[in-house]
Amino acid sequence: MTPSPPGSAGIKDVAAEAGVSVATVSRVLNGHPSVSPGSRERVLAAVEALGYRPNAVARSLRTHQTHTLGLVISDVLNPYFTELARSVEEAARALGYSVIIGNADERPELQDHHVRTLLDRRIDGLLVSPTDGGSPLMLDAVRAGTPMVFVDRWIPGVGVDVPVVRSDGRQAVRDLVAHLHGLGHRRLAIIAGPAATTTGSERVEAFRDALREHGTALPDAYIGQGDFQADSGRRATERFLALPEPPDVVFAADNLMALGALDAIRGRGLRVPHDIGLAAFDDIPWFVHTDPAVTAIAQPTAELGRAAVHALVDRIEGRSPRSVTLPARLVVRRSCGEDTRVRRSSP
Secondary structure: OOOOOOOOOOHHHHHHHHOOOHHHHHHHHOOOOOOOHHHHHHHHHHHHHHOOOOOHHHHHHHHOOOOEEEEEEOOOOOHHHHHHHHHHHHHHHHOOOEEEEEEOOOOHHHHHHHHHHHHHOOOOEEEEOOOOOOOHHHHHHHHOOOOEEEEOOOOOOOOOOOOEEEEEOHHHHHHHHHHHHHOOOOOEEEEEOOOOOHHHHHHHHHHHHHHHHOOOOOOHHHEEEOOOOHHHHHHHHHHHHOOOOOOOEEEEOOHHHHHHHHHHHHHOOOOOOOOOEEEEEOOOOHHHHOOOOOEEEEOOHHHHHHHHHHHHHHHHOOOOOOOEEEEOEEEOOOOOOOOOOOOOOOO
16 A cells, blocks of 8 residues: 555544554554554554654643653753763654753753743653752752753752762772873862852862872862863963963863863963873863873763663653763873873773
């Protein structure tokens, strides 16, 4: 039989083609278990033959589900979040869900705008990487029972009710500091992310703790305040370079601030790593192509996206979701100097 043009066949046509009732077709399309294997096979064959496409709006009104997830990410221009969004979309599609993405641009008010808009569109669940430490709107949504998962960042104190999918970079930061000490570097500085974000505060504390293990302090002068944007990395690095004793290495707490730091170093006519070393949290493909390639801490971004979707769909479909923490890893390249003893580098 020649397939009908998409959208032209109706559910009654499918029922007639399969020789079953409309109710049976509906049960098959909605995954109801009380259908015999033979009837299910005939319905699916009829759907294929007729090119039947269920009306998503009508189905959502009937089932109170839209099979749509909302994803609010902190900065769509950040390659880390771009990869995360792609992974989320692919995992959701494999499970029969679509994704609507909102870009908060690291602005809490824009984040809340997207959250409000997505909730108004009756999404089934929400994935959020919070731009700050608290949002009354999101807290209200949690209390109202909206299925939600925090990914990468989270709101402290809400994790009891909302699963958190994240990576743990503490061991990778320890590995980085050990690598830098092995190269003879002692004056180590960090460009921190916003203290109001969990990743911003956590990475500074991990760096401080790792330095302490090597008997090295982290002076206030060697802490630059950034906002996960390139311009802040540039400004912080310019301040470091103006110190009477500039640091041996600058560690940027995200990839965009590292690129800003690199601009500042080159703007002074200095070379990496001959004059100053550079390392970053959040590895990105660009770091392989800089000269020199940048040592970085890599997060399992694609795995995080998939785990976040599965946790959210578990919550939506009545299963018990769980928080997931995956380890980050150090990728040693040449931006902090050569170390013949370290064999953990990637191309």
